Amino acid sequence: MYKALIRPLLFKFDPEEVHHFTFKMIKTLHGIPGVASLIRGCYQVQDKRLEREVFGLKFKNPVGLAAGFDKDARLFNELSDFGFGFVEIGTLTPKPQPGNPKKRLFRLKEDQAVINRMGFNNGGVDEAVERLKKNKGVLIGGNIGKNKVTSNEEAVNDYVYAFNALFDHVDYFVVNVSSPNTPNLRALQDKAPLTALLKTLQELNKKKEQPKPVLLKIAPDLSDEQLLDIIDIVKETGIAGVIATNTTIEREGLKDTNKEEAGGLSGKPLTQRSTEVIRFLAEKSGKAFPIIGVGGIHSAQDALDKLDAGADLVQLYTGFIYEGPALIKAINKKLLG
Numbered sequence: 001m002y003k004a005l006i007r008p009l010l011f012k013f014d015p016e017e018v019h020h021f022t023f024k025m026i027k028t029l030h031g032i033p034g035v036a037s038l039i040r041g042c043y044q045v046q047d048k049r050l051e052r053e054v055f056g057l058k059f060k061n062p063v064g065l066a067a068g069f070d071k072d073a074r075l076f077n078e079l080s081d082f083g084f085g086f087v088e089i090g091t092l093t094p095k096p097q098p099g100n101p102k103k104r105l106f107r108l109k110e111d112q113a114v115i116n117r118m119g120f121n122n123g124g125v126d127e128a129v130e131r132l133k134k135n136k137g138v139l140i141g142g143n144i145g146k147n148k149v150t151s152n153e154e155a156v157n158d159y160v161y162a163f164n165a166l167f168d169h170v171d172y173f174v175v176n177v178s179s180p181n182t183p184n185l186r187a188l189q190d191k192a193p194l195t196a197l198l199k200t201l202q203e204l205n206k207k208k209e210q211p212k213p214v215l216l217k218i219a220p221d222l223s224d225e226q227l228l229d230i231i232d233i234v235k236e237t238g239i240a241g242v243i244a245t246n247t248t249i250e251r252e253g254l255k256d257t258n259k260e261e262a263g264g265l266s267g268k269p270l271t272q273r274s275t276e277v278i279r280f281l282a283e284k285s286g287k288a289f290p291i292i293g294v295g296g297i298h299s300a301q302d303a304l305d306k307l308d309a310g311a312d313l314v315q316l317y318t319g320f321i322y323e324g325p326a327l328i329k330a331i332n333k334k335l336l337g
Helices: 002-010 015-030 035-043 078-079 125-132 153-171 186-188 191-207 224-237 269-285 299-307 318-321 326-336
Strands: 052-054 058-060 063-065 086-092 105-108 111-117 140-145 171-174 214-218 241-244 264-268 291-294 313-316
Touching: 002 015, 002 264, 002 318, 015 035, 015 078, 015 105, 015 291, 035 326, 052 105, 052 224, 058 269, 058 326, 078 086, 086 171, 111 269, 125 153, 140 153, 140 291, 153 171, 153 186, 171 191, 186 191, 191 224, 224 241, 224 269, 241 269, 264 269, 269 291, 269 299, 269 326, 291 299, 299 313, 299 326, 313 326, 318 326
Parallel strands: 063 086, 063 313, 086 140, 140 171, 171 214, 214 241, 241 291, 291 313
Antiparallel strands: 052 058, 105 111, 111 264
16 A cells, blocks of 8 residues: 555655654654554564564564654654664754755665765754653664764764663664764774774773663775774674664666766665675674664665664665565565565
8 A cells, every 4th residue: 555555645745854753753653553453463573583682772663763754752652553663763963054045965766875965954963862751662772873064073972972871772873973964973994093992982881880782883885994993893892783884875777867966876776785885794703793774775675684684683774665664564574474
């Protein structure tokens, strides 16, 4: 029903406006008695064989929602009803910021892709914390970044602030230095600044009574040499793992007229590259740390390919937009054989 009726209608309108409209509709529908139960009955797959224990956390299934969809932690309880095993909120910054000027979100229908240059638009971490206090048992990842006005030299302070604010309200953290939409942010992926940032967060983490897993989200555009640096950094800093991958700035092979738009590309064109990065990290590290695979998962087989390449969990974003919630169920069903 989603692909035949709902998606064609939604795709007639501006994608950012549709995003906000969809949030309102899901929230409204969940306010009707019995609807949440009906959604869970349609999409959730409950089976002990789907459970995964990764970096000390128990996931009810390995299919999560990637950061960027529920930036401000407004809908995580409702979204979990569609069958996600976990939801990653953010990217959150210390101060609220509007992000980049609109229009900043573009569908590439011919390529089953999306280009975004949102620029970490969010209401600030403190506002999100208030909503996270209403969590009804959803396993939550907290994706954190720096404000646009914060220089790279001062960036560590933004990550520390967001880390401390979220600590009691999320199950794991993701350090985002790989978005192409905040000026100079990707320079923080260089070995020296990234090592220093992660060491600072890990020092804070170790002082907590119960430290939480800290992961690093990386770009798909890194060279093999840079990926080897990432492996070294993970080992040196002792972080829990890596999320591979964020959006790409590559445009090779695209057909849609929106392909010239600036920003990060996600969706089907990223399928192969993100899987290659996962396989490289897993093989070269000797599977030394967990990997969450994300990028171009539009089918159950796409998810299995990432798991076979070395991912421990997977996340959806653009595939969820194009394929609808039935994709989550299809992946979990295929995992059960």
